[in-house]
Amino acid sequence: MNIKRIGSIAAIAIAGAVVLSSCAANEDAGSTESSSSNSDYSSLSGTLTGSGSSAQQTAQATWAAGFQDQASGVTVNYSPDGSGAGRKNFIAGAADFAGSDAALNDEELSGSFDLCKADTKAIDIPVYISPIAIAYKVDGVSDLTLDAKTIAGIFSGKITKWNDSQIADLNDGVDLPDANITVVHRSDDSGTTQNFSEYVSANAGDVWTEEPSQTFPYSVGDSAKGTSGVASAMGSATNAITYIDDSGAGDLDKAKLMVGDKATEISADGAAQVVADSKVATGREDNDLAIDIDRKDTADGAWPLVLVSYAIACQEYKDSDKADLVKGFLSYVVTGDAQDAAAKEAKSAALSSDLAEKAAAAVDSIK
Known part of the structure; x- marks a missing residue:
């Protein structure tokens, strides 16, 4: 999926799919408090390559179109190869970020990441919640x-x-x-x-x-x-x-x-409610927001058969220009406008205001 200033998600779909300790959230599940980004992306330029979750495909198309309206010098490519392939591509340096419906596991975190600065790790940032x-x-x-x-x-x-x-x-x-x-x-x-x-x-x-x-x-x-x-x-x-x-x-x-x-x-x-009732996993890197989902949640209306899908990025990239592109794009993805747009197109749940704030802080830590 190679998307550059395409005005309609329908047009993207027609164009083709393949190249394309504390609670995780508060009671305000499924809606973001901040409605827009105050960031200026107009100075960014270059090509950003993502790979991974096919569940994120519609959301990624939505985010790419919205981001490129504000960052006309950036081309965003996202290939829905599957979460496992996306993580492998990111680890090997074939993708600048990964989309994954599962957080990095211990074995993956124990290794090295080709695009990341030596002795630093990647982090999992929740961007997509869906039943x-x-x-x-x-x-x-x-x-x-x-x-x-x-x-x-x-x-x-x-x-x-x-x-x-x-x-x-x-x-x-x-x-x-x-x-x-x-x-x-x-x-x-x-x-x-x-x-x-x-x-x-x-x-x-x-x-x-x-x-x-x-x-x-x-x-x-x-x-x-x-x-x-x-x-x-x-x-x-x-x-x-x-x-x-x-x-x-x-x-x-x-x-x-x-x-x-x-x-x-x-x-x-119902999916967002379960995430709100769950906790951030412990024992991981600072700003890693992997969610330990409560699969036995029986609250009224809860849907425990839920996925939290992540953007996986370096804490610190070897290439500062690449870091700026990834940071810019993901900072847009976690805004209220972007989350609400994806929720409309993909039938997903927008990040709660609490989780969106944590995700924005994690994105801001990228360098």
């Missing part, structure tokens, strides 16, 4: 409720029929077909898979017996690369189900999730 949908396409079914155990059973291959008693018990009065379930999952190293597997592992560990991972662990169903690949596979599938960032679910039906004892509709507000 993960359990999206389905089932003959004759437009209303479906699932809980963590049935989701874990379906995606691990233990539940194979749509009219299985475990599904039927949650859907009294729904005419479930006597049809095989087609599972569609990610084939690539995916932060969405990481977040999905964290949720089912935390809530149905007796069924989902594999450790949370960015690679799908079971030999079941069909696989596809990236959010758009999963959406495409679902479009041609029959009696199928998948997990997908809500921005990519399109016209697919979306299951309600049993949260506590309530069947809960998917919502960006």
